[in-house]
């Protein structure tokens with residue numbers, strides 16, 4: 001075991017982590033621990049764009065953006081946070097441009113903007129051009145630009161270090177962050193990083209679904225590390241299903257395709273979104289479009305021999321426009337489906353995409369231990385966090401924005417905290433939990449296989465807690481997950497070595513997915529209403545009287561060591577906007 | 585050589601899309617042996633699936649110790665460049681059906697970088713070369729209040745080289761790089777190009793000087809291996825030629 005000491009430790013080098021690192025490195029001695037090389041992070045997969053009311057191509061302002069964010073989130077958004085997001089969006093985009101990001105340009109040479117789902121002019125009148133983009137590889141450009149600037153600033157990275165535990169020490173009865181424990185992939189060595197402040201920026205958890213746009217490595221490690229140490233997880237029942245994943249594979253085809261004029265059609269060629277969202281049509285919010293697609297499929301209007309998908313039609317768009325604005329996604333269709341999008345519609349289905357819930361924070365990125373108390377020295381930003389700016393459903397282009405705005409904020413806040421505070425004593429045997437976990441998995445002779453349990457988990461999640469949920473389906477999932485968690489205790493790995501043991505790491509990642517899937521299902525079961533991405537067929541309406549509140553899930557451990565989930569609730573911050581019925 | 589096989593997953597389906605494919609993989613694990621060996625695995629797979637799916641089947645069902653990097657699984661993160669049937673490609677972008685599955689599919693680590701285990705190589709020298717070309721925007725004077733202006737044509741000038749995902753498929757396909765790891769390699773030059781030809785940047789001269797070095801662009805012998813290898817379709821050789829020309833004319 002090795003011990004390192006840094007002022008600030010950042011867990012993750014995606015957009016949020018690197019944006020934080022650029023700020024923190026200028027102000028404190030900072031280390032970034034990342035399980036992937038920074039440029040492999042899934043921010044690079046983001047396609048469509050980043051929202052900001054620059055008003056470069058038509059009238060727009062941040063207040064409209066705030067409203068759209070709140071409405072898009074089905075009023076579960078904390079409105080003070082949404083206002084910060086929308087206001088600081090403008091500088092966030094300009095910062096990136098100054099760092100070198102090659103945005104697409106207007107004829108005047110300013111940053112070009114395009115339409116995206118749920119973003120409107122004047123509180124829902126018509127779609128507005130708010131998304132700043134670089135072709136359909138905006139996330140790639142953000143990731144590259146931030147990495148380039150990390151190189152420029154001399155940010156210190158520990159690549160292929162997996163953070164597996166959060167260290168907490170009680171100081172005068174207050175849970176305080178003391179550092180993290182990481183496993184080095186290349187050597188199998190365990191490292192303790194003592195730090196004055198820690199920022200989690202470890203991304204989402206979409207791999208507990210089968211059809212997903214998320215990378216294999218998005219296994220919720222940060223959420224799980226905090227949750228296991230008794231910190232709450234907020235709004236985990238809210239997961240976004242993006243309408244247009246490549247049929248069966250889940251690879252994303254950006255909403256920007258519909259922003260450019262693409263149309264969804266059923267087997268009769270009908271533009272069915274006109275029925276469900278007369279104003280915004282194909283650009284209604286994602287939860288609405290995903291449900292509409294499944295409604296078409298269930299009512300027998302799906303395409304293909306099994307009627308299990310619909311089409312994204314781009315054939316009426318000029319090939320030059322597709323080449324200029326959507327080169328990557330049209331290539332995905334050619335590579336993976338053998339389809340030519342110039343002439344043929346693309347088979348799509350909703351795909352698990354984005355975790356609205358996560359580690360609760362306030363607007364400075366400080367992690368909450370309960371509804372009001374912060375954990376001194378602990379921060380979170382990006383998809384791992386829940387501020388909550390996305391509420392029950394995130395608007396497209398608001399996450400690339402979120403990682404930049406709150407990545408920056410938390411980087412500054414964490415470094416400033418580190419400057420003013422001393423190290424907190426490490427707990428006794430700080431590496432014990434990880435050492436035991438690794439030892440047990442390596443020595444286990446159990447008969448269960450990681451891949452089998454993971455597949456069963458993904459199948460039950462897809463079948464039972466996806467776009468449509470009922471008490472019955474969620475209960476089925478809860479029972480299945482409990483069974484899988486039992487069986488997981490009996491899992492073993494074949495690779496017993498120390499060097500690049502990805503077999504071992506996959507087992508650990510599965511453990512994280514199982515814990516988080518359970519939190520998601522249990523939180524979903526208790527929410528007897530429909531709101532945003534959480535749709536209960538048995539409670540099809542939003543219920544503001546009983547459920548206008550955030551879920552807070554805590555892990556409780558009984559004396560015998562058996563764990564369970566305790567649910568609590570947190571009020572939603574409402575400032576300007578009173579909840580209204582959501583129509584698009 | 586052990587040849588484990590998979591049980592037939594979908595027995596009984598006459599029109600099952602599955603075929604049996606042999607993967608012949610270059611294995612290396614210094615914890616076990618100093619020698620690399622070839623190992624065959626037989627896998628039932630739908631030819632429309634990717635080589636990465638085949639590797640996952642092996643790892644998940646036959647031999648958990650098979651080691652490779654991967655993340656996004658659709659060609660944008662750059663984790664899984666490897667030599668497949670002797671050519672550098674991304675495993676997640678290579679479909680079985682495009683490979684002649686009748687014959688064994690060979691998979692080995694990319695060349696020119698030290699193999700650490702199976703298909704995993706040491707990427708540090710590769711990233712060091714990248715960092716050495718100052719891969720970031722350099723500007724002088726005061727920052728504008730709003731964005732810097734750039735015409736669509738100026739933006740287009742370096743569009744191709746912004747696509748790079750740093751997978752190393754190009755650099756590790758270059759015979760010059762195989763013989764001399766000191767050579768910057770195509771990927772680093774591509775990333776220098778991305779800034780040299782960006783109208784907003786003011787450090788083109790410095791980058792050109794770096795690439796004028798004995799290990800710089802002049803080492804390129806225009807074999808076009810890099811262009812063929814690039815999974816993003818970047819015209820790598822052309823970019824290198826443009827950098828050479830800029831060195832001669834000092835116009836960019």
Ligand SMILES: Cc1cc2nc3c(=O)[nH]c(=O)nc-3n(C[C@H](O)[C@H](O)[C@H](O)COP(=O)(O)OP(=O)(O)OC[C@H]3O[C@@H](n4cnc5c(N)ncnc54)[C@H](O)[C@@H]3O)c2cc1C
Nearest residue numbers: 012013014016035036043048049163203382383397399400
């Ligand atoms: C296909 C796709 C397209 C998208 N398109 C858009 C879009 O157009 N607009 C938009 O706004 N949003 C989009 N999103 C959402 C958005 O891209 C993501 O939510 C966002 O990029 C997440 O960034 P992040 O920094 O939080 O996490 P990530 O970029 O996922 O980074 C996570 C980091 O954490 C590290 N990490 C994880 N676990 C550990 C661990 N245990 N130890 C150490 N490090 C760890 C990883 O190495 C990685 O560096 C899209 C998402 C997907 C999947």
Ligand code: FES
Nearest residue numbers: 655657661662676
């Ligand atoms: S796994 Fe990301 S490029 Fe292949």
